[in-house]
Amino acid sequence: MQIxxxxxxxxxxxxxxxxxxxxxxxxxxxxHLQAQGVKIISxxxxxxxxxxxxxxxxxxxxxxxxFGKTGEGYNVDKLAKKLExxxxxxxxxxxxxIGAGSLGGALARYPGFKESGYCIVALFDNNPAxxxxxxxxxxxxxxxxxxxxxEKTKIELAMLAVPQSSYEDVKEILENSKINGVINFIPHxxxxxxxxxxxxxxxxxxxxxxxxxxxxxxx
Amino acid sequence: MQIxxxxxxxxxxxxxxxxxxxxxxxxxxxxHLQAQGVKIISxxxxxxxxxxxxxxxxxxxxxxxxFGKTGEGYNVDKLAKKLExxxxxxxxxxxxxIGAGSLGGALARYPGFKESGYCIVALFDNNPAxxxxxxxxxxxxxxxxxxxxxEKTKIELAMLAVPQSSYEDVKEILENSKINGVINFIPHxxxxxxxxxxxxxxxxxxxxxxxxxxxxxxx
DNA sequence: TCCTGTGAAGCAATTCACAGCT
DNA sequence: AGCTGTGAATTGCTTCACAGGA
Numbered sequence: 446m447q448i449x450x451x452x453x454x455x456x457x458x459x460x461x462x463x464x465x466x467x468x469x470x471x472x473x474x475x476x477h478l479q480a481q482g483v484k485i486i487s488x489x490x491x492x493x494x495x496x497x498x499x500x501x502x503x504x505x506x507x508x509x510x511x512f513g514k515t516g517e518g519y520n521v522d523k524l525a526k527k528l529e530x531x532x533x534x535x536x537x538x539x540x541x542x543i544g545a546g547s548l549g550g551a552l553a554r555y556p557g558f559k560e561s562g563y564c565i566v567a568l569f570d571n572n573p574a575x576x577x578x579x580x581x582x583x584x585x586x587x588x589x590x591x592x593x594x595x596e597k598t599k600i601e602l603a604m605l606a607v608p609q610s611s612y613e614d615v616k617e618i619l620e621n622s623k624i625n626g627v628i629n630f631i632p633h634x635x636x637x638x639x640x641x642x643x644x645x646x647x648x649x650x651x652x653x654x655x656x657x658x659x660x661x662x663x664x
Numbered sequence: 665m666q667i668x669x670x671x672x673x674x675x676x677x678x679x680x681x682x683x684x685x686x687x688x689x690x691x692x693x694x695x696h697l698q699a700q701g702v703k704i705i706s707x708x709x710x711x712x713x714x715x716x717x718x719x720x721x722x723x724x725x726x727x728x729x730x731f732g733k734t735g736e737g738y739n740v741d742k743l744a745k746k747l748e749x750x751x752x753x754x755x756x757x758x759x760x761x762i763g764a765g766s767l768g769g770a771l772a773r774y775p776g777f778k779e780s781g782y783c784i785v786a787l788f789d790n791n792p793a794x795x796x797x798x799x800x801x802x803x804x805x806x807x808x809x810x811x812x813x814x815e816k817t818k819i820e821l822a823m824l825a826v827p828q829s830s831y832e833d834v835k836e837i838l839e840n841s842k843i844n845g846v847i848n849f850i851p852h853x854x855x856x857x858x859x860x861x862x863x864x865x866x867x868x869x870x871x872x873x874x875x876x877x878x879x880x881x882x883x
Numbered sequence: 884t885c886c887t888g889t890g891a892a893g894c895a896a897t898t899c900a901c902a903g904c905t
Numbered sequence: 906a907g908c909t910g911t912g913a914a915t916t917g918c919t920t921c922a923c924a925g926g927a
Contacts, residue, residue: 447917448882461918469874473851487886496853496866499886500920507888515926516886533877540873551770552869556827557851561870602876608775626876632692632776634715644879646872647715650771651780653865654759655688657821657845658752660863663669666895680896706908718908719898726910734904735908 450508464505468528470495471502475525476560487518529562538563539600543615544607545570545578545585548630552604553580566598571611592622601625609633619643669727683724687747689714690721694744695779706737748781757782758819762834763826764789764797764804767849771823772799785817790830811841820844828852838862 446462474494478486488506489499506512509531513519540558542549545568552558553565568580569588576587586594594600603624607615612631619627620639627645629635632652637643665681693713697705708718725731728750732738759777761768764787771777772784787799788807795806805813813819822843826834831850838846839858846864848854851871856862 448879450882459917463918465875465878466871469871469878470853470868472874473868473871474853477852489886494853496855498920501918503886503888504919511888513887515888516884517927518886531878532874534881535877538873538877547766547770547773551766554766555869557870558873561873563870563873601880602873626880628872628876633696634689634693634713636715642883644876644883646876646879648867648872649689649692650774651776651782652685652688652692653847653867654757654777654780654782654821655691655751656684657847657863657865658754658757659684659688659750660667660865661820661845662753663667664861664863678895682896708908717898719900720896722908722910723897730910732909734910735906736905737908 458508460508464508465532467495467497467501467505468509468531471505472525472528472532475521475528478521479525483521485518486521486524488513491519533562536562538602539566539598540564540602540604541567541569541595541600542583542604542606543569543588543591543618544605544611545572545575545580546606546608549604549606550580552606552630553583563602566600567594569594588618591618596623602627604628604630605635606630677727679727683727684751686714686716686720686724687728687750690724691744691747691751694740694747697740698744702740704737705740705743707732710738752781755781757821758785758817759783759821759823760786760788760814760819761802761823761825762788762807762810762837763824763830764791764794764799765825765827768823768825769799771825771849772802782821785819786813788813807837810837815842821846823847823849824854825849 447459448462448465449457450460471491474491488502492499492502512524512527540563542552542565549568553568558565565583567583568585569591570576570585571588575585578585601624603619605615605627609631612633620637626643627635629645629647632649634647635645637645666678667681667684668676669679690710693710707721711718711721731743731746759782761771761784768787772787777784784802786802787804788810789795789804790807794804797804820843822838824834824846828850831852839856845862848864848866851868853866854864856864
């Protein structure tokens, strides 16, 4: 899977999906380095911290511009800013979580989202006992009001953390909403059939264990 | 990244990593079909359910053998069994979770692991208030006893769900243990430096949001 | 001397196209 | 007629190797 972008000169360029994944990882690494007060980093050091090769780092970055200084490396603060700009248009995205069970609750409490500029502003559930309660600063709303609340609050992203049995219901709710992107933790490959194309990132937790046991068996 | 396996005839074959990921997804799909009572499925139907192409499905499966019937499709029960056998050697793997916070707790309660044959048998934490309590059927133990308990109980897999600040400590504990594989939810690229190679699958939750916002921006 | 940036080469994965079976 | 299995062709990704700048 490749992603088209416009280059600085205006001509279209194809970017490998794997490059985007690594760019996000480089950014995370930059933030750690900033916290440690590191000012300059070379492609080989960055590669070591992200399980890749120096050439790969340089090639990945070169899709988006020239960020380094020859013979020296990359300025950590500057590169962090550039990578942020590559990955998103906004400073803060508003995110909701569908499903206020243990997984939904854990996602709501996960500190990494806020740190990265993704703000969990609401949860949705169909359990009356949960509605009205708060997790952190995010309130739990009735899933019936999903469309209304997300549109009023301008929530663009949703994370799905409901049990498998609610999969079809949630799919329909999303298709009728104005949500712009979805992270799906339900073990089904989600494909929303709407006119406008809504990107979906599927995360299957059990799949990770299958892959792990395969790797152990065949390492 | 490619993975070498021995083919039926004994010669080594390279398998794309992406193929393994898809095989795990096909298996999940097979289980849904079994639950629905579907007996036969074609490569094109399977492809539709897993966001890929029929050719890709057939090619993926062909690395491991011939599982279909010409002109008909695949027997769901039979294929499910075959895929299980491709992905793992054991019926049940014992898994522990390091970190009994909200993420660790959510993973311990996640029903999908047990359904797939991965049994959460223990959690580890350093908070005395939590030690001795239970989540589902899994007890929370003192992280100090990690090596002893995992070896005695024959736990092979670990999932990391501790805060970033405990990253270095946990890394050391794992390196001194007999754990055979790790799923890492800490936002650091984990690379264990031990003599025997321990496979690690890194899952960075915030990274998924970065990717999503990139896809929205460039769709 | 050291490290970036990048065309070109090499390698890997996917898609095509069709033979073959039922 | 319909669907699998698979070499061959194609496309895409990574690695190489080196020019060029500090």
